Amino acid sequence: MRWRAATRASRVLPDFLVLGGQRCGSTSLFAILCEHPQVLAPSHKELHHFDRSRHGDLSFYRRAFPLAAHRAARARRLSLPVLTGEATTYYLFHPGVPERVARALPDARLVAILRDPVDRAYSHYQLSVRGGRETLRFEEALDAEEERLAGEEERLAHDPAYDSYSHRYHSYVTRGVYLPQLERWHACFGRERLLVLRSEDLFERPVETVERVTTFLGVEIHPGPLPAPRNRVTYEQMAPGTRERLRRLLAGPNSRLEEYLDRELGWQRPG
Numbered sequence: 184m185r186w187r188a189a190t191r192a193s194r195v196l197p198d199f200l201v202l203g204g205q206r207c208g209s210t211s212l213f214a215i216l217c218e219h220p221q222v223l224a225p226s227h228k229e230l231h232h233f234d235r236s237r238h239g240d241l242s243f244y245r246r247a248f249p250l251a252a253h254r255a256a257r258a259r260r261l262s263l264p265v266l267t268g269e270a271t272t273y274y275l276f277h278p279g280v281p282e283r284v285a286r287a288l289p290d291a292r293l294v295a296i297l298r299d300p301v302d303r304a305y306s307h308y309q310l311s312v313r314g315g316r317e318t319l320r321f322e323e324a325l326d327a328e329e330e331r332l333a334g335e336e337e338r339l340a341h342d343p344a345y346d347s348y349s350h351r352y353h354s355y356v357t358r359g360v361y362l363p364q365l366e367r368w369h370a371c372f373g374r375e376r377l378l379v380l381r382s383e384d385l386f387e388r389p390v391e392t393v394e395r396v397t398t399f400l401g402v403e404i405h406p407g408p409l410p411a412p413r414n415r416v417t418y419e420q421m422a423p424g425t426r427e428r429l430r431r432l433l434a435g436p437n438s439r440l441e442e443y444l445d446r447e448l449g450w451q452r453p454g
Contacts, residue, residue, distance in 0.1 A: 187246040194245040199292040203272035206306040207298040208382035210413040213270035221402040223249040234277045236344040278340040285371040298382040299450040300359025301429040316352045
C-alpha cells in the first residue's frame with residue numbers, strides 16, 4: 184500500500200459503483216466485470232469508503248484505483264474507453280451514502296442487484312452466524328430485529344462518524360425492503376443512472392444479464408467465458424413456517440417495488 188499511497192495523486196476515481204445488495208450476487212457480478220478487457224479492477228472489493236468516517240478524503244480513496252497512465256495505455260492499446268469501478272454491498276442500504284457519492288462522483292454510473300428478500304434474509308443470517316456476529320436462532324433474530332435497529336438509520340443519516348453494528352449485521356428483513364433504498368439513490372442521481380438487476384437473472388441467464396450491464400456502462404459485450412459464481416455456500420434449509428412468515432411480511436414491500444420499477448420480479452411464490 185505504500186506504493187499506492189505515494190502515487191495516489193496520479194490515480195483515477197471510479198466510473199461506476201456496484202452498490203449491492205448484500206448476498207445478492209454482487210461479488211459474482213463484479214468479478215465478471217473485472218475480467219472485461221475494458222475494466223481495470225481496484226485493489227480489492229468492499230472498499231467501504233463512503234460508509235465510513237473517512238469518506239470525505241478522496242486522496243485516500245484514490246489509492247485503491249488504477250494509475251491514470253495505466254488506464255490511458257490500456258485504452259490506446261484497445262482503441263476503446265477503459266473504466267474502473269468498485270463494489271461495496273453496504274452502499275445500497277446505508278442512508279448517508281447516496282449524497283456522499285453524489286458529491287464525490289456526480290457522473291458515476293450505478294448498478295444494484297436485488298435478490299428475493301426472503302432468501303436474502305436467510306443467507307445474510309447464515310453469513311452473520313459464520314462470522315461470529317449472530318448467536319440467536321433465525322426466528323429469534325427476526326423477532327429481535329426491530330429493537331436492534333431502532334433509531335440506527337436516523338443516527339447514521341445524521342452522524343457521518345457513526346457506524347452501526349446491528350444495522351450492518353442484523354438487518355435481515357430490513358435490507359430486503361428495497362424500495363426506500365432505491366428511492367434515496369434516485370433522488371441523488373435520477374433513475375436513468377441506476378441499473379437495477381435481479382440476482383436470479385444473473386445466475387439463470389448470465390450472458391444476457393451481463394450484456395445489459397456492459398451496455399449500460401458503455402463498453403463492448405463481455406468476450407467471455409464468464410467466471411463461475413462466487414461466494415456460494417450450503418446450509419440447512421429455512422423452516423417452511425419461517426419462510427411463509429417472511430413471504431407474508433415482505434409481500435407488500437415487494438408489490439410496491441414491482442409497481443415502482445414497472446416490472447414483475449417473481450418473488451411472491453407460495454411457501
